[in-house]
Amino acid sequence: EVQLVESGGGLVQPGRSLRLSCAGSRFTFDDYAMHWVRQAPGKGLEWVSGISWNSDGIGYADSVKGRFTISRDDAKKSLFLQMNSLRAEDTAFYYCAKDIEYRGSGYSTTGFDSWGQGTLVSVSS
Amino acid sequence: EIVLTQSPGTLSLSPGERATLSCRASHSFSSSYSAWYQQKPGQAPRLLIYGASNRATGIPDRFSGSGSGTDFTLTINGLEPEDFAVYYCQLSRTFGQGTKVEI
Numbered sequence: 001e002v003q004l005v006e007s008g009g010g011l012v013q014p015g016r017s018l019r020l021s022c023a024g025s026r027f028t029f030d031d032y033a034m035h036w037v038r039q040a041p042g043k044g045l046e047w048v049s050g051i052s053w054n055s056d057g058i059g060y061a062d063s064v065k066g067r068f069t070i071s072r073d074d075a076k077k078s079l080f081l082q083m084n085s086l087r088a089e090d091t092a093f094y095y096c097a098k099d100i101e102y103r104g105s106g107y108s109t110t111g112f113d114s115w116g117q118g119t120l121v122s123v124s125s
Numbered sequence: 126e127i128v129l130t131q132s133p134g135t136l137s138l139s140p141g142e143r144a145t146l147s148c149r150a151s152h153s154f155s156s157s158y159s160a161w162y163q164q165k166p167g168q169a170p171r172l173l174i175y176g177a178s179n180r181a182t183g184i185p186d187r188f189s190g191s192g193s194g195t196d197f198t199l200t201i202n203g204l205e206p207e208d209f210a211v212y213y214c215q216l217s218r219t220f221g222q223g224t225k226v227e228i
Contacts, residue, residue: 037170045162045170045213045220059218062126095169100181108217111160111175113182118169 002027002114004096009119012086022079022096022116030074033057033099033106036081038092039118048094049081050106059107064090070106086123093118127151131214131221138226144201146224148192148214156193158217165210173212174199201226 008020022034035050049060049070058070069082079096097112104110128151138144148159156177162170172181174190177197187202197216201208209228214221 044222045164045215047218047220050218061218100172100175108158109215110158110217111172111181111215112162112170113172113175115169115171 002098004098004114004116006094006096006116006119009094009121011122011124013125014087014123016086017082017084018086018121020081020083020094020096020119020121024077024079024096024098027098027114029077030054031103033101033104033109034072034079035097035099035106035109035112036070036079037095037097037112037115038090038121039095040089040092043092046092050099050109051079052106053103055106057106059105083121086121088123091121091123093120127154127216127219129214129216129219129221131212131224133224134222135225135227137228138204139228140204140206142204144199144204144208144226146199146201146212146214146226148197148199148216148221150195150197150216153194154216156197158215159190159192159197160215161188161190161197161199162213162215163208163210164213164223170213 036048096116098114100113161174164170
């Protein structure tokens with residue numbers, strides 16, 4: 001069974017930075033696009049960013065464009081999200097998600113078939 | 126930017142009944158990109174349906190999806206106690222706001 005484990009969340013002041021990581025296992029990591037999806041407490045799901053299987057395709061939600069950077073290290077089977085200039089409205093659980101499509105793009109998706117347990121990012125002074 | 130509207134916001138039903146959840150898109154989209162998820166409190170979402178009508182691995186056949194263009198539907202035939210949860214539709218990168226199925 002696919003396993004995705006996020007880390008790096010925590011409490012951070014507005015304007016500061018945080019880097020999230022997601023370790024994947026039990027699947028061929030470099031054959032799949034990977035995504036970050038967030039959920040503010042008590043709210044719905046919001047796609048944040050995605051990266052294609054070969055890192056050639058990257059997409060961002062308008063709400064984070066220019067502040068967040070997604071990347072991957074296939075040798076380490078890891079996905080990252082560098083979050084800069086954090087705002088209170090970025091407070092959410094951040095989930096790492098695997099694209100269902102073999103060698104899919106990072107800017108569109110047909111679905112996420114595996115999710116991590118989420119890591120909480122709280123932005124507050 | 127596509128907007129997805131799910132209805133109803135809350136669906137109150139009893140075990141054994143049928144649940145019909147609707148998802149309407151602001152403009153037409155390929156059904157290949159449509160999906161449905163179930164989320165229970167404190168858990169990550171779980172993929173139920175992808176490509177409008179394909180059940181994900183391990184999903185019981187009481188869950189079914191249909192639709193095309195701007196209208197997509199998730200049907201749960203014979204609600205089981207574990208089916209009471211929040212359901213989200215998705216079209217590519219966009220999610221609906223969710224429908225809560227409650228007892």
